[in-house]
Amino acid sequence: MWAPLRGLAVRRCDDEGLINGTWVAGAAGAAGAAGAAGEADEVGAGGEPPRFVVQRVSPIFAPEVHDDIEAVTAHLAGRGLATPRLLRAEDGALYARDSAGAVWRVMDFIPGRTHHRVGSPALARAAGALVARFHRAVDDLEHAYRHVRAGAHDTALHMERLDGAATGGEGRRLADAILDAWRTWQGRLDMPLRHCHGDLKISNLRFSDAGEGICLLDLDTLALQSIDVELGDAWRSWCNPAGEDATEARFDLEIFAAAVAGYREVRPFGAQEREALADAVERIALELAARFCRDAFEDRYFGWDAVRFSTRVAHNLHRAAGQLSLARAARRQRGEIARLLAGG
CATH class of the missing domain: 3.30.200.20 (Phosphorylase Kinase; domain 1)
Structure with missing residues (x-):
């Protein structure tokens, strides 16, 4: 062929x-x-x-x-x-x-090189700059996407689906905590759509041996979405050194500051972008927590580690708790996040 x-x-x-x-x-x-x-x-x-x-x-x-x-x-x-x-x-x-x-x-x-975690501020800075070069390059792209993942980041819809799926027990208690956190989230959902990669985990970025960003990989998720969704998901992944399989997450402000600095040097943020991005990590962490928790009831979507966990349900509850912990960490540090986005 x-x-x-x-x-x-x-x-x-x-x-x-x-x-x-x-x-x-x-x-x-x-x-x-x-x-x-x-x-x-x-x-x-x-x-x-x-x-x-x-x-x-x-x-x-x-x-x-x-x-x-x-x-x-x-x-x-x-x-x-x-x-x-x-x-x-x-x-x-x-x-x-x-x-x-x-x-x-x-x-x-x-x-080039593929990394599976952001182990240094230098790598975070290079990653931020690479994503900014991509965003700047597609600012003037005119394209109507043929493959559209409807509702992929409709956070409110994910919360409705969680509420409808959750029945009782430990999962329901965790679902209620996620839903309560979402009800008190104070960010904005009105940012314009732009061309985005859609899945900026660090392993989807290619780097040189010297640590410079080369290009983005795994392009099946290209789409129109808002910049707070795009970067909120990236920072949620890059700035959590514990990873998705730890129930006690930490939002690493040093890694975040480097990523923001690298991005801003290439493509400065507008005032509305800075406002939306201050709450973006919390939003996307809550969204993923809702998806993991929902699958703990439906038991059909996410892959799971059969070595560490007895069932997919157990693994999903574990991951949902971890993402809720990350959302809470981002909320506690919201002031510092906003200051760094403003160039402080």
């Missing part, structure tokens, strides 16, 4: 993520990955990086998502930014189906 793949060794990616099946294709005889825990560049024989990433796309993404990826990456490339690009199949299509109907795609491999 893709002529450039012929003769290349293809192997499963050691660090493929949770949704799409991922392989790398490189020079004949390509070996395994270098480095530990997926933090280093993928390399093959002779130290050469792979040439392409091959993915079996999850059915949660409609095939039309490739039209969106093509439009945004073409725009980014036209602005001089590094970005993975789709390789067209021999028939000119952006993707192909196999005999079982599964959707496959091939994209350029971007050499």
Whole structure:
């Protein structure tokens, strides 16, 4: 289906993520990955990086998502930014189906490093600057998305669904705490929509060995959404050193300050953006807490760690409590968050 793949060794990616099946294709005889825990560049024989990433796309993404990826990456490339690009199949299509109907795609491999946590202010600053370059580059993009995830960040709707799903016991008590926190949240929900990546966890950003941001990866979540949702979700992830599997979270102001400084140097915040962003981490943490807690009742959506937890329900209650803890930490530090956003 893709002529450039012929003769290349293809192997499963050691660090493929949770949704799409991922392989790398490189020079004949390509070996395994270098480095530990997926933090280093993928390399093959002779130290050469792979040439392409091959993915079996999850059915949660409609095939039309490739039209969106093509439009945004073409725009980014036209602005001089590094970005993975789709390789067209021999028939000119952006993707192909196999005999079982599964959707496959091939994209350029971007050499660099992948990190799974923000371990230093320097990395946070580079991440903030990279996201700002992306946002600045797509400020003038004109594109109507074909693949739309309706209600993905409709926080009020997630709360309604939680209230309807929660029955009794420990889960209901946790649900009530989440719903109470949402009722007393005092942020704003009226920010304009803009082009966003949609899932800025740190492993979706590519860095050089020197620590500079190169490009954004995993582009299936591209969408129109507000900047407080985009950055609130990024900071929720980057600034919680305990991670999503700890019930006692901490919001790291040093990491946050560095991320904000890196972003602001490239694309300064407007007054309304600063106001909305001051409450954004709390909002998105509560939203994710509601989603985890709801799945503790419905028991069908999120993956779970069967080694650490006896059931998906137990893992989801644990994660919901952690996100509620993070939301409370962000609320306690709201004044400092606002000051840092203002350049203090």
